[in-house]
Amino acid sequence: MSEHRPLRQESVVLSDLERRLINAYQGDIPLDPEPFMRIAENLGVTSEEVQQTLRRLLDKGVLTRFGPLYNIEKADGSFSLCALKVPEHRFDEVADQVNGYAQVAHNYQREHEWNMWFVLATEDYQELEQVFEDIKTVTGCPGLNLPKQTEFFVGLKLQA
Amino acid sequence: MVVDPFDHRLRRALQEGLPLVSKPYAYLAEQLGVTEQEVIAKIEEFTQQGLIKRFGMVLRHHELGYSANCMVVWDIPDMEIETIAQLLSDEACVTLCYQRPRRQGWPYNLFCMIHGKGRDLVEQQLKELIERHQLSYPHQLLFSSKRFKQRGARYV
Known part of the structure; x- marks a missing residue:
């Protein structure tokens, strides 16, 4: 196996150690006083190499965080996936309006007549409905508010 | 729901990721004024409660x-x-x-x-x-x- 393997042109090139770390530690950081040492032993490298590699992955933007992935819905607050049907020529203008709300988390353009999809995160459901109504009024676009009813368990399968 | 101040501060500290130092739990413990064991036990508890879905690489697809x-x-x-x-x-x-x-x-x-x-x-x-x-x-x-x-x- 080569030391470096390009994935796609627009994505980053990963070293062998970077790839092994990604594939082995998407969960289960050791809850041991010296977790990087335990990881290093497992991968046959030094603790310093593990820490340096993580730092590099963070700098490259491949890694958002080496730590908890929180289930925000277990915390206080209300969440919903919302969509707007935005006329193509107004898309950027409406995106600015929507992204201006602090309650908007992710926002994706999708290729569909419902072309703007974002997550609203608020203190409670009443606020969520208010913000959703407000967004529809301000943008003048039809909207869908689709709070999750059931989440089905999906294991973690990303391969680097 | 009343959130214990330690819980809240630990969640917030972990939001930045695990400190990249050889003893990260001890490092967090010192900042929060608790023991290393308390930090580790609390992370275990968060994971069992499902508040932490997983504890590891949070990647950008x-x-x-x-x-x-x-x-x-x-x-x-x-x-x-x-x-x-x-x-x-x-x-x-x-x-x-x-x-x-x-x-x-x-x-x-x-x-x-x-x-x-x-x-x-x-x-x-x-x-x-x-x-x-x-x-x-x-x-x-x-x-x-x-x-x-x-x-x-x-x-x-």
Whole structure:
């Protein structure tokens, strides 16, 4: 196996150690006083190499965080996936309006007549409905508010 | 719900990720004025409660080469939704699966996310899984063309 393997042109090139770390530690950081040492032993490298590699992955933007992935819905607050049907020529203008709300988390353009999809995160459901109504009024676009009813368990399968 | 101040401060500190030092739990403990063991025990507790879904690499799909991100929405009869959702969740290419309400003009009640290394691959995977399970339900593919805002799941 080569030391470096390009994935796609627009994505980053990963070293062998970077790839092994990604594939082995998407969960289960050791809850041991010296977790990087335990990881290093497992991968046959030094603790310093593990820490340096993580730092590099963070700098490259491949890694958002080496730590908890929180289930925000277990915390206080209300969440919903919302969509707007935005006329193509107004898309950027409406995106600015929507992204201006602090309650908007992710926002994706999708290729569909419902072309703007974002997550609203608020203190409670009443606020969520208010913000959703407000967004529809301000943008003048039809909207869908689709709070999750059931989440089905999906294991973690990303391969680097 | 009253959140214990230590819980709250630890969650917030961990939001930045584990400090990259040889004894990160001791480092956090010192900052929070508790013991290393208390920090470790609390992280275990958060994980058991499900507040922490997993404790590890939180990655960006796009930078890993998973450039195609497709939301597939299905109109599944209510009686069958559990079965179909489970079947989709077990597929290797499916990374999220949710039931959501139907709305006027929006008949789709099951959402799954497929991340793949290219649009063609995603379409191919979906086609294969539809054939394999003989899924004849109405569905649509919503590929994302642009990510405007992505803030990691933060809540404190």
